[in-house]
Amino acid sequence: MRRLLWFRRDLRTEDNPLLSFEGELLPIFIFDTNILEKLQKDDKRVSYIFHSISKLKEELRLLGLDLKILYGDPVAIIKELHTLYSFDEVVASGDYDAYARNRDLEVSHILHCRYLQDTYIFRHDEVLKDDGTPYYVFTPFYKKALKVLENKNLKPIHLASHTLLNEEYKGIFSFDGLRFEALAFRIESLGFVPVSLNFQTLQTKIEALKEKLSSYKEQRDFLDIDATSHLSTELRFGVIGVRQLLRETRSHPQGEAFVRQLIFRDFYAYLLFHLPYIENKNYKYSFNGIEDVEKYQRFCEAKTGVPIVDAGVRELLSSGDMHNRVRMIVASFFTKDLLLPWQWGEAFFAKHLLDYDKASNILSWQWSAGTGVDPQPYFRVFNPYLQSKKFDKECVYIKRYMPELKNIEPKYLHDESSLFSMNIEDYPKPMVYHKEAAKLAVEIFKKRMELVG
Ligand SMILES: Cc1cc2nc3c(=O)[nH]c(=O)nc-3n(C[C@H](O)[C@H](O)[C@H](O)COP(=O)(O)OP(=O)(O)OC[C@H]3O[C@@H](n4cnc5c(N)ncnc54)[C@H](O)[C@@H]3O)c2cc1C
DSSP states (O other), X not given: OEEEEEESSOOOSTTOGGGGOOEEEEEEXXXXXXXXXXXXXXXXXXXXXXXXXXXXXXXXXXXXXXXXXXXXXXXXXXXXXXXXXXXXXXEEEOOOSHHHHHHHHHHHTTSEEEEEOOSSSSOTTTSBOTTSOBOOSHHHHHHHHHHHHHTOOOOOOOOOOEEEXXXXXXXXXXXXXXXXXXXXXXXXXXXXOOOOOOOOOHHHHHHHHHHHHHHHHHHTTOTTSOOSOOOHHXXXXXXXXXXXXXXXXXXSTTOHHHHHHHHHHHHHHHHHHHOGGGGTSOSSOSOXXXXXXXXHHHHHTTOSSOHHHHHHXXXXXXXXXXXXXXXXXXXXXXXXXXXXXXXXXXHHHHHHOTTOOHHHHHHHHHHHHTOSSOSSOTTOOOOHHHHHHHHSTTOHHHHHHOGGGTTSOHHHHTOHHHHHHOOOTTOOOOSSOHHHHHHHHHHXXXXXXXXXX
């Protein structure tokens, strides 16, 4: 058998089911121009992927495989490779958003495709209700998922013996019309600027996580404590496999709260698979926010005048990350206090998050907007001042990202009326009165709910 091993969301050799195949193999990674064309030239994710595939290339070399790094439209590239070398099949891990599904469908018209379950813990048809239909509510999904997990084989995959495609495939480099790594394996050749990222080794992160597990449940929401794994980007690109992470954490006496979050991640991908239209549309309520470019601009520039919200935006812009609790506060403020369309907020996060994942991001934004599958109704509105008082009491997080507020006492930064009455140099007054804005949002949603039904 002659196979193309297509690395996509599984950029690792450890416990990667792609490497359980025998026969003649050609491992490839494709820098997809359909995606790259939409990104800014200093997009951090391109640097992250670049770093990860360089490492993957080294690791594969130790196994006797040579990763080919390609650039172009994946369907066209696979078609050309197949014409040149007649593969029996392409093997890849499943990828479920609308773009990925269409792309994979097109590839399946070219040659046989075998999609593996790797990115998530469960296949989309593995956790279903007794009547065979999907769950749309997390708690029952979670209970069933735990049962399915008990019987799941989480053992690492067995590395197969393989043969690298022989000499002839060296010709790939000289094939006309496709630009390959031989051009020079540099980010600049893709038209992007390298961005320096703060990389910690996986081992360091996993060891740190094991220390954090006993207090993860109690501390994960606090902004002045480093209580979470920081593994979402590694999970997004498959630099760590979710099965490995389960093996590392499941047996810990207090591992359940962490495993619950991994199952949350699965749940969101599962929902996007079963309800693909929610990528663009509300699951419930016809209200879609009010388009206001000026408000949006102030938000994007971290000038809302609400310290915890602006600190979150600054964290995102500077590091490509934002603490989960702050993501929730920011998304609630955006969709309820500012009444902006959740799709705009989703797109802003999509542009900047290093761990950007369509399913988690879209579903979380719909959750915050109150338009998603979550049974909690529209009237859940976070009070950003109470949130910062509770989770960032001494304003350690706020002041880390907002040096202009460093001399202001924390109690004033958690208090809306103080922020309205003070004149802080280089910092605006809040854009809205929270109570009034929240009341208005609830009234609008209520009317729309009545309209719908
Ligand atoms: C508005 C909004 C947008 C979000 N967008 C994304 C996104 O694009 N990509 C993304 O990976 N996560 C997203 N999340 C979820 C969550 O904020 C991040 O996964 C988390 O902050 C990553 O930090 P961590 O790795 O330290 O998490 P940990 O607390 O250590 O959790 C472990 C892993 O579980 C998963 N996880 C944790 N919390 C959630 C959650 N609430 N929903 C889904 N998965 C979760 C992540 O893969 C995470 O790495 C979003 C949340 C909100 C509220």
